[in-house]
Amino acid sequence: MDASEVWKDVFQNLKSNADVYLGSDKIRQVYKNPGLSISFSVDDLDHRINACIRKSGSSNYDIRILAGLVGALEQHGNEVIHSCPILFSDLDRTDEKRIGIAHSYLLYLWLDFIFCHEWAHALCGHLDFDSRINEWYEFENEEFPAKEIENQISQRLEAEADSVAAKFSLARFSTYWEGLTKELSPNPTGKRALRDYVIAMLLLFKFFEELRARAEKSKNTHPIPFNRAFIFLAFCLGEYSNIPGLPVLSSEDKDLLFGVAAVEFYVKVLGIDPTQYLIKSIEAAKFTESVGRTIESLGMNKYRIYAGKKINVNGKNEGKHA
Numbered sequence: 001m002d003a004s005e006v007w008k009d010v011f012q013n014l015k016s017n018a019d020v021y022l023g024s025d026k027i028r029q030v031y032k033n034p035g036l037s038i039s040f041s042v043d044d045l046d047h048r049i050n051a052c053i054r055k056s057g058s059s060n061y062d063i064r065i066l067a068g069l070v071g072a073l074e075q076h077g078n079e080v081i082h083s084c085p086i087l088f089s090d091l092d093r094t095d096e097k098r099i100g101i102a103h104s105y106l107l108y109l110w111l112d113f114i115f116c117h118e119w120a121h122a123l124c125g126h127l128d129f130d131s132r133i134n135e136w137y138e139f140e141n142e143e144f145p146a147k148e149i150e151n152q153i154s155q156r157l158e159a160e161a162d163s164v165a166a167k168f169s170l171a172r173f174s175t176y177w178e179g180l181t182k183e184l185s186p187n188p189t190g191k192r193a194l195r196d197y198v199i200a201m202l203l204l205f206k207f208f209e210e211l212r213a214r215a216e217k218s219k220n221t222h223p224i225p226f227n228r229a230f231i232f233l234a235f236c237l238g239e240y241s242n243i244p245g246l247p248v249l250s251s252e253d254k255d256l257l258f259g260v261a262a263v264e265f266y267v268k269v270l271g272i273d274p275t276q277y278l279i280k281s282i283e284a285a286k287f288t289e290s291v292g293r294t295i296e297s298l299g300m301n302k303y304r305i306y307a308g309k310k311i312n313v314n315g316k317n318e319g320k321h322a
């Protein structure tokens with residue numbers, strides 16, 4: 001299959017995954033305005049590495065993933081499969097079919113998280129609380145400094161979008177982990193599937209770190225990627241028992257699995273000094289604590305586009321993952 005065909009498939013699959021979310025009756029029912037519309041597209045002509053959500057009418061939002069981001073994540077997937085030994089640790093690296101499945105999994109997992117993160121900006125009211133903001137780019141946002149939105153605020157809104165995306169991503173994982181792990185591992189277990197999921201997601205935040213390092217001047221509109229990873233882990237742990245269909249683990253085993261995976265990733269793979277890791281974790285916890293206060297002080301609850309206090313992520317979503 002030539003490259004243009006592969007890309008066409010990827011774009012098509014992303015679109016159908018997004019449509020499963022955006023068209024779900026369960027989700028549509030919780031919108032305050034029944035006429036609300038959210039659309040999704042992959043911009044196959046825009047080769048910048050970015051994703052965006054834009055408000056295009058009083059209750060219309062468009063989510064766009066730019067083709068450059070798909071390409072960059074595809075490349076990141078290729079690299080990490082061969083360079084990160086703790087990811088898919090018993091995957092036969094000489095088996096091209098399995099490598100292909102693993103690669104495809106990473107790409108959809110990461111793009112799904114980014115899609116959910118963009119969507120969360122709309123769900124949480126981030127495009128409605130301040131009339132100066134109608135477009136929200138990731139990596140990093142050119143708009144905020146120009147419109148005098150303080151980094152203190154934008155970083156906490158980004159953190160909130162990550163927390164919602166974490167819950168959606170984990171709910172999606174509950175629907176495919178069993179089938180996927182059988183295809184990837186000779187000894188498939190729930191623990192292995194979950195550990196690979198956690199490490200794969202930490203590798204997405206590592207990708208954010210690499211993009212930041214490449215940028216000429218960091219704008220600090222987003223939290224540092226380590227804090228984003230911390231929020232991801234914290235919200236997965238917090239939400240775990242509310243999502244049916246996840247690997248069955250005792251509360252202690254689950255905490256240990258997430259904690260050990262994170263330490264191995266940052267200390268063993270990335271080579272961060274253990275004391276530094278601890279200090280960074282404490283700082284991340286402090287940052288996470290401050291998110292709720294900022295959201296409250298902005299009166300964000302008034303601007304949520306869904307009714308009720310919480311977004312229900314318990315529904316099973318079907319989606320293409322491998």
Ligand SMILES: [Zn+2]
Nearest residue numbers: 117138158161
């Ligand atoms: Zn964002």
